[in-house]
Amino acid sequence: xxxxxxxxxxxxxxxxxxxxxxxxxELHNLALEVKLRKRRERTTVSGPATxxxxxxxxxxxxxxxxxxxxxxxxxxxxxxxxxxWQAVTRNPPARRSSRQ
Numbered sequence: 001x002x003x004x005x006x007x008x009x010x011x012x013x014x015x016x017x018x019x020x021x022x023x024x025x026e027l028h029n030l031a032l033e034v035k036l037r038k039r040r041e042r043t044t045v046s047g048p049a050t051x052x053x054x055x056x057x058x059x060x061x062x063x064x065x066x067x068x069x070x071x072x073x074x075x076x077x078x079x080x081x082x083x084x085w086q087a088v089t090r091n092p093p094a095r096r097s098s099r100q
Contacts, residue, residue: 059085 062081066074 055088059088 059081063078066077066081068075068078
């Protein structure tokens with residue numbers, strides 16, 4: 001067989017191996033995106049896995065964004081944010097008793 005045919009066959013095998021590797025990486029990236037999306041869903045403010053620290057950081061971020069000193073039109077939005085924060089801080093989640 002001529003050497004150019006062998007080179008062509010080797011190049012085809014290399015391309016096939018590269019395509020398989022790319023496909024594996026795409027599947028791996030897709031799996032990572034799904035895991036990240038699930039983690040984000042677990043840590044939303046309304047989710048059960050939200051800690052007091054996470055809720056506080058979200059509240060502070062919203063206050064920075066919608067403070068009336070930055071834009072007077074945000075006064076109503078800020079009032080809603082404060083009302084929600086008061087509801088969250090007023091009703092802490094029930095703690096488990098160690099005797100149960």
